Amino acid sequence: MATLVDQMDQRVSKIEMQSEFTEMTQYATELQMYFGLREIEKTTFQVTKYIEDLESGDNFNEQNLEVKISSALRSKLKDVKSFGYIKINTTSSTLQIKTGRKDQAQHLVSKGPGIDHIIPSLSKSLIIPENMRSLDIYATLILPNGKFVILDSNKTLLMFSNEGIFIRQIVTFTEDSYRACFVRQNTVALTLGLANQIALVDIEKNAIIERIEFPHKCDGAASNGTTLVINEDGGKITTVNLNDKSHTILEVIGTDCISLFKGKIYCAVYLENKVYCYKITGEPLWTFQHQDIASPVGIALDMHGFVYIVSIRNISIVVVSPDGKTCKTILSEDDGITVPWAIDINRETRMMVVSNEISDASGATYQTAFVYKI
Incomplete structure (x- = not known):
């Protein structure tokens, strides 16, 4: 035996x-x-x-x-x-x-869905109270529990229910805040731009629990729960170990918006109209450029590694394949997209939220966010 x-x-x-x-x-x-x-x-x-x-x-x-x-x-x-x-x-x-x-x-070979099978279906939109219709949305998040968080240009973090109804104001900052990302448990990270800081916010206690200093401006943020990745527009990327707060600065070409998935960093560069994929240690893996991606301002990834890009100049949402070889426009003006900017994806529930602009009964426009099943 x-x-x-x-x-x-x-x-x-x-x-x-x-x-x-x-x-x-x-x-x-x-x-x-x-x-x-x-x-x-x-x-x-x-x-x-x-x-x-x-x-x-x-x-x-x-x-x-x-x-x-x-x-x-x-x-x-x-x-x-x-x-x-x-x-x-x-x-x-x-x-x-x-x-x-x-x-x-x-x-023998089990393949995930192809790019042609990605067809978002509109689920709902966030209901913005009339007294809040001056919102200018910089970031929007889907939390693990299905609730939504919005970062307003007025330096305020707002929470909405699973049904898209406004619940409460979480916290307001004195510094300019540009982007936000979910970190873990009840914690959200916000970039504080020229203050060269990241603020960690407990969204249940409505309180800032920690501030992390950086040697450069903080524009974009992404996290997988153990690592926080911060970028400076067109410049540096810094990774932070959330356990010991140690920093590592990566040498990359540049980035304007950033995302993190399975040990890889994904970036989009506004002026170059390009999408980059790096290892978590900074080594480049691939670069993608296509006429459908014009002035990218938002980026997110789904559970299969497809990269979703907000193409502001084309007024569309474009998906790039995990290998960085092909792309497809999945949402455009024909689908009601008008002024997209922020995007986020909950990989567990397969839901995507995209900030957008709509009109009320009087014809006045205001910003909200559309929620899609992907």
Whole structure:
């Protein structure tokens, strides 16, 4: 049994191909993908035959040794001619093996949705009270509990219910604040621009709980709960470890809006009309430019790694594929988009919020936010 287990362990070390498969699906060309899948198919066939051979033999049969002690031991020892006998009971294997060769081979490759399948559907819009219709929205967030937070140009943070109804004012700043991001639990981070600070706000207690100093202007912010990423428009990017508050400044080309997803930093540059993807350590991965992306001012990512860009000059929302090779306009003026600026995505609920401008019954315009299912 020990020999068999050792042999199977050696086999396992030779067939663990998940990381190679993941890299292949992300970076390989179609031709490379074809030959790569041929090699994977060959390996899985060999492994399947090995497993079937093991199961068809007696490798997994359970051997139980049973000792029967002679009752003659209870009599005089001189009459004992045998201590008993050993009997081997063999039980058939109960191991259930599912190789997936007969009817599931076609499911070898599992792909996520393609870019053409991304079609947002309007769910609702935030209901802005009449006395608040002078709002100028800089940032809008969807919280994990489904509520919404808006950062107004009047340096005020506002909360709305899941249904989009105004609840309360959270906090007001004396410094100019430009962007916001959800961090963790009840904490939201706000950039304080020329003050070179980030403010961490407890949105349940309506209080600023901490301020973090930076050596540069703070314009954009993104977080994954353990790391906070701050950028200066057209300049530096700084990552912050939220546990020990240590800083790392990254050398990048530049950025105006920023997002963070699965260890990668995504940026859009307003003047260059480009989208950049970097490793969390600052190494560039890809750059994308397309005529549909004109003056990008907002960026967010969904659960599959698609990059959503607010193209202010084209008055549209554009999606870029995770590999940075293709794009598609998913919302435009035809969909009621007029003055988009801020964008956010809740990856768990697959909801997207985009700030927009609408008109009331009298024809006067004011800002709100549209909520979409993606």
